[in-house]
Amino acid sequence: MARKLSGRIIILFFSCLLFIPHPVLAAGSQGQGKYNLILIVINSLRPDHLSLEGYPRATSPQIDILAREGIYFNQAFSQSCWTLPSLATIFTSQYLSSHKLDARDKKVSPDKRTFTQTLKENGYATNAFTCGLDAAAVYGLEKGFDRYDVYSGSKPVGVFSDMLPKVKRSLRENQGKKFFLFLHSYDTHPPYRYNQGESFDKGYKGIFNDLPMDYNTFKGIKDHVFYQKGKQAYISEEDFGHIIACYDDAIKQADNFIGSLIAELKALSLYDKTVIILCSDHGEELGDRGTFNRFGNQNLYQEVVRVPLIIRYPGLSKARQGRRVSSLVGLVDIAPTALGLLGIPAKGNDLQGINLSILIESRPNKQKRKFIASESSRDKWALIRSDGWKLVHSPGNNELYDLNRDPGEQVNLSENKPQILADMLQEFIIWRQGHSDDSQADNRIEFDPKLIDNLRKSGYW
Amino acid sequence: MIRKRNILFVLFGVFLSIACALAYLRPWAKRPNLILICLDALRADHLGCYGYSRDTTPNIDRLASEGVVFEKAFSQSSFTLPSIASLFTSKYVSSHKADRIERRLADSQITLAEVLKASGYNTAAFIYNATQFDPVFGLNQGFNTYSIGEESDRKPSFAKTLPACLDWLKANRQKPFFIFLHSNDIHEPYHSVYENFFDPAYRGRLDNEYMASGTPFHKNNLKRTPREVEHIIAHYDGGIKYADTFIGKLIKQLEEWGLLEKTAIIIFSDHGEILSDRGKQFCHGFSVHDEEAHVPLIISGPQVKALRVSCQVQLIDVMPTILDLLRINRKNLKLEGRSLAPLLRPGVKNCPHNYVYAECIKGESQEEGFIDREVMVRSASWKLIGSFWRFNKPLAKYPKSVQLHNYSIISTDGKDGFELYYLENDPKEARNLYYDGPSKIKAELLDKLVSNF
Numbered sequence: 037m038a039r040k041l042s043g044r045i046i047i048l049f050f051s052c053l054l055f056i057p058h059p060v061l062a063a064g065s066q067g068q069g070k071y072n073l074i075l076i077v078i079n080s081l082r083p084d085h086l087s088l089e090g091y092p093r094a095t096s097p098q099i100d101i102l103a104r105e106g107i108y109f110n111q112a113f114s115q116s117c118w119t120l121p122s123l124a125t126i127f128t129s130q131y132l133s134s135h136k137l138d139a140r141d142k143k144v145s146p147d148k149r150t151f152t153q154t155l156k157e158n159g160y161a162t163n164a165f166t167c168g169l170d171a172a173a174v175y176g177l178e179k180g181f182d183r184y185d186v187y188s189g190s191k192p193v194g195v196f197s198d199m200l201p202k203v204k205r206s207l208r209e210n211q212g213k214k215f216f217l218f219l220h221s222y223d224t225h226p227p228y229r230y231n232q233g234e235s236f237d238k239g240y241k242g243i244f245n246d247l248p249m250d251y252n253t254f255k256g257i258k259d260h261v262f263y264q265k266g267k268q269a270y271i272s273e274e275d276f277g278h279i280i281a282c283y284d285d286a287i288k289q290a291d292n293f294i295g296s297l298i299a300e301l302k303a304l305s306l307y308d309k310t311v312i313i314l315c316s317d318h319g320e321e322l323g324d325r326g327t328f329n330r331f332g333n334q335n336l337y338q339e340v341v342r343v344p345l346i347i348r349y350p351g352l353s354k355a356r357q358g359r360r361v362s363s364l365v366g367l368v369d370i371a372p373t374a375l376g377l378l379g380i381p382a383k384g385n386d387l388q389g390i391n392l393s394i395l396i397e398s399r400p401n402k403q404k405r406k407f408i409a410s411e412s413s414r415d416k417w418a419l420i421r422s423d424g425w426k427l428v429h430s431p432g433n434n435e436l437y438d439l440n441r442d443p444g445e446q447v448n449l450s451e452n453k454p455q456i457l458a459d460m461l462q463e464f465i466i467w468r469q470g471h472s473d474d475s476q477a478d479n480r481i482e483f484d485p486k487l488i489d490n491l492r493k494s495g496y497w
Numbered sequence: 498m499i500r501k502r503n504i505l506f507v508l509f510g511v512f513l514s515i516a517c518a519l520a521y522l523r524p525w526a527k528r529p530n531l532i533l534i535c536l537d538a539l540r541a542d543h544l545g546c547y548g549y550s551r552d553t554t555p556n557i558d559r560l561a562s563e564g565v566v567f568e569k570a571f572s573q574s575s576f577t578l579p580s581i582a583s584l585f586t587s588k589y590v591s592s593h594k595a596d597r598i599e600r601r602l603a604d605s606q607i608t609l610a611e612v613l614k615a616s617g618y619n620t621a622a623f624i625y626n627a628t629q630f631d632p633v634f635g636l637n638q639g640f641n642t643y644s645i646g647e648e649s650d651r652k653p654s655f656a657k658t659l660p661a662c663l664d665w666l667k668a669n670r671q672k673p674f675f676i677f678l679h680s681n682d683i684h685e686p687y688h689s690v691y692e693n694f695f696d697p698a699y700r701g702r703l704d705n706e707y708m709a710s711g712t713p714f715h716k717n718n719l720k721r722t723p724r725e726v727e728h729i730i731a732h733y734d735g736g737i738k739y740a741d742t743f744i745g746k747l748i749k750q751l752e753e754w755g756l757l758e759k760t761a762i763i764i765f766s767d768h769g770e771i772l773s774d775r776g777k778q779f780c781h782g783f784s785v786h787d788e789e790a791h792v793p794l795i796i797s798g799p800q801v802k803a804l805r806v807s808c809q810v811q812l813i814d815v816m817p818t819i820l821d822l823l824r825i826n827r828k829n830l831k832l833e834g835r836s837l838a839p840l841l842r843p844g845v846k847n848c849p850h851n852y853v854y855a856e857c858i859k860g861e862s863q864e865e866g867f868i869d870r871e872v873m874v875r876s877a878s879w880k881l882i883g884s885f886w887r888f889n890k891p892l893a894k895y896p897k898s899v900q901l902h903n904y905s906i907i908s909t910d911g912k913d914g915f916e917l918y919y920l921e922n923d924p925k926e927a928r929n930l931y932y933d934g935p936s937k938i939k940a941e942l943l944d945k946l947v948s949n950f
C-alpha cells in the first residue's frame with residue numbers, strides 16, 4: 037500500500053503552513069519557565085460590550101487596564117459556539133474536528149495532551165478554579181492540574197466573587213513557585229446573578245422587572261413578544277435594554293474581580309512575573325436576531341464566535357503595550373502562545389494553533405492565516421476569512437456574508453457570489469482533511485504474520 | 498352483541514385492505530431466499546447487459562433480461578474492504594471507517610447478515626482466498642457459515658466457492674437462507690489460466706506473463722503497446738466469461754431444486770477496474786473515476802419484472818432495499834442508503850439520490866504518517882473529484898515551511914487537486930472543468946462533498 041509520493045506536485049497548501057516557528061520574543065528567550073501563567077476565561081463574554089472596544093458603558097475598566105498594558109486581539113475567534121468544545125480547544129490547541137469533544141457524554145481522548153500537562157512536567161504548580169458545568173472535572177480537560185476546584189455553592193452558577201478568597205489563598209501558597217492558574221466563571225452567563233441591572237439601568241420598571249435573567253425567562257422571548265405562564269406581553273426597547281443592562285452589569289462584576297486579582301498580584305509582587313491571558317470561550321446572543329442566550333441553536337454568527345483576547349506579559353516593551361492586533365487569531369492559539377511566552381517546548385502536544393508572539397513582536401497586522409474555522413458540530417461550521425468573507429455552513433444551507441459591508445450578517449450572498457462560495461467550500465474541505473482525527477480505537481487491527489504475508493502476496497501490503 | 502360483530506367485520510375489512518395494499522406494494526410478501534453475488538473488480542461497461550460488444554456474460558444477461566438492471570450503480574469505494582463494508586452496513590465509508598487495510602469493520606456496526614440472521618434467515622458466505630474477507634477485517638459479522646478457503650492461491654475462485662455453496666445448499670435449502678457468494682475470477686491476476694479467452698491469435702511477450710499487480714507485469718503496464726493493452730483486456734474479459742459460466746451453473750441447480758422461483762438473486766461488483774484508462778496501469782483502488790466506481794447491479798427474483806433503471810443508485814442502497822422488500826423494520830438502523838423497492842416497479846419515479854458518493858485511499862504510509870485520499874460526488878450530469886494528501890507528522894523530505902504537523906494539501910497525480918467533469922458531453926471524464934467551469938455547479942457539488950466527508 038505504501039505507494040510512493042514521487043512524481044506528484046504540491047499544488048496548493050494553505051496559509052497556516054507558512055508559519056515558521058519563531059525564535060520567540062524577549063520573554064521566552066530570557067529563560068525557560070521564568071514566568072507564571074494565569075489564564076482567565078470569562079464565560080460568554082462578548083468583546084463588543086467591553087469599554088475598550090468603544091462600548092458606551094464603562095463595563096470593563098480593569099480589563100481595559102490589562103489590554104492597555106498588554107496586547108489586545110480584536111479579531112479573535114472561538115473555535116466553537118459552546119463551552120465544552122471551546123475549552124477543549126484552549127487546552128489541547130486542537131479544533132473540534134480533531135479533539136472531538138462535542139457532547140457531554142464524551143471525554144477527551146487520553147492521547148490528546150493538554151498544555152497543563154506540559155506545564156506540570158516543566159515544574160509548574162497547576163491550579164484551577166472553575167465554576168463547573170462544562171468546566172467540570174469530568175471531561176478530561178482537568179488533566180495535568182494538581183488541584184481542580186469546581187464551584188459547589190448553592191447558586192445555579194458560580195461567579196468570580198465566589199472564588200476570590202480561594203484564589204487569593206492559592207496565590208499566596210504558590211507565591212514562591214512557578215505556577216499556572218486557570219480561572220473560569222459564569223458571571224456573564226445566564227442566570228445573571230447580579231442585582232437587576234443596578235449599575236446601568238436603575239429604576240427600570242418593565243415586564244422583566246424582578247424576573248430572573250435565566251434560561252426560563254429568555255426562552256419565553258420570541259421576536260417582540262414575551263410568553264410566560266400562558267400570558268403574553270409586548271417587549272419594548274426598554275425591556276430589551278434591561279436584559280442587556282443586566283448582562284453589562286455582569287461584565288462589570290467580573291471586571292471588579294479582575295481588579296481585585298491585579299491588586300492581589302501586585303501586593304504579592306507577582307504582577308510583573310506573570311503572563312496573563314484573558315479570553316472568553318464564546319460570545320453571546322443579545323437579541324441580535326431576536327433571541328437571547330444561545331439555547332442550543334448552535335449559531336456561529338459574529339456575536340457568538342468573536343471573543344476577546346488579551347495577553348499581558350512581563351518584558352513587553354512600553355512601545356508595544358496597548359497594541360491592537362487585527363490579524364485573525366483564535367482560542368486554538370492560546371496554548372502555543374502561552375508555551376512560547378514561557379519558553380517551554382511543546383513536546384508531544386499536537387498543537388494546531390500558532391504562537392502569536394510573532395504578531396506581537398514584529399508585524400501586528402500581518403495575516404498569518406487566510407482563514408479560521410469555528411465548528412458547532414461536524415455538520416455545522418463557519419469559515420472566517422481575513423479578507424472579510426464569512427461562510428456559515430450547515431447541511432443544505434450556506435450563508436455567505438461580506439463582513440466588511442455587512443458586519444451584522446444580514447445579507448446572504450451565497451446565490452450572488454458562487455465563486456467565493458465555491459472557494460470557501462474548497463478551502464474548508466482541504467482544511468478539514470488535515471484536521472479531522474479519523475483514528476478510531478474500535479477498528480484497529482492486530483495482524484498475524486500469516487495474514488500480512490497473504491496481503492503482501494495480493495499486493496495490498 | 499350485534500355491535501361487536503359489526504366492529505369485527507369492519508376490522509376484518511380494514512385488515513384485508515391493508516393486507517392487499519401491502520401485497521401490492523411489496524413484491525416479496527412471501528419471504529424468498531436471497532443470494533448476493535459479488536463479482537469482484539467487474540466494471541459495468543464490460544457486461545453484455547450493459548452494452549459491451551463482447552459476449553462476456555450470457556448467463557448474467559439472461560438473469561438481467563428478467564430482472565431489474567440498474568444502469569448507473571456506484572460503489573462507495575474502489576477498494577474491496579470499504580466497498581463491501583458499505584454494502585453490508587448501508588453506511589458511507591466515512592461512517593463505517595473501514596477505509597483501509599489497517600482498519601476493520603467495527604463490531605459495533607450492524608450488518609445485513611446480522612439483521613437477516615435475526616429475522617430467521619440461515620446466513621452463509623462463500624469466499625475463496627480473497628484476503629480482505631479474512632475475519633480480522635470484520636466482514637464476517639452475522640454469517641452462520643463463513644467459508645473462506647485455506648490454500649494460498651487466489652484462483653480459481655468460483656470453481657471452489659460454487660461447489661462449497663451448493664453443498665451447503667443441498668443440506669440447508671429447506672429453510673430460508675441468505676447466501677453471500679464471492680468470485681475473485683475477474684480480479685487480477687488476469688485470466689490467463691482459463692480457456693474462455695477472447696484473443697487466441699495473440700502471440701508475444703505477454704504469453705508467459707503473470708498478470709498481477711505488484712509484479713513486473715504491473716510495473717511494465719505504462720509502456721504497453723496498444724496491441725498489448727488490447728490483449729490484456731481480452732484476458733480480463735475472459736475472466737468475466739469464466740465467472741459467468743458459474744452463474745449459469747448456479748441458476749441451473751436452483752432450477753433443478755425448484756428454488757429459483759423462491760430465490761432473489763442480486764448480482765453486483767464491489768468496484769470496477771482501470772483497464773489502461775487515462776494512461777494508468779491495470780488496477781483498482783487508485784481513483785473514483787467511473788471506470789472504478791461504476792458497477793453492475795442487477796436484482797432478479799420472485800415478482801420482479803424486467804426493467805432498466807437509469808437513476809443513479811449506490812451499493813449502500815442494497816441493504817435497505819432488501820429489508821424493505823422483506824418488510825424487516827430498519828428504522829433504528831440509521832441506514833444511509835435508500836430503498837430501491839419503488840424503482841422495481843415500472844412507471845416514472847423520483848430517483849432516490851440526487852447525488853452519489855465514493856472515496857478511496859489511494860496510498861498511505863503509516864511510518865510516514867500520511868494518507869492520499871480521493872473523494873467524489875456525482876450528480877446526474879456532473880462529477881466532482883477532490884484529492885488530498887494528509888500528513889499526521891512532519892516529513893523531513895518536505896520544505897521546512899510545510900512541516901507544520903497536521904495539515905492537508907491537495908494533489909492528484911501531478912495535476913489538479915480538484916476535477917470537475919460534465920458527464921453529458923464527457924462521460925469518459927477527460928476534460929477537467931474545475932478551474933473554468935460554472936461556479937454555481939462547483940459550489941453545489943463542493944457543498945455536497947463537504948457534508949459527506
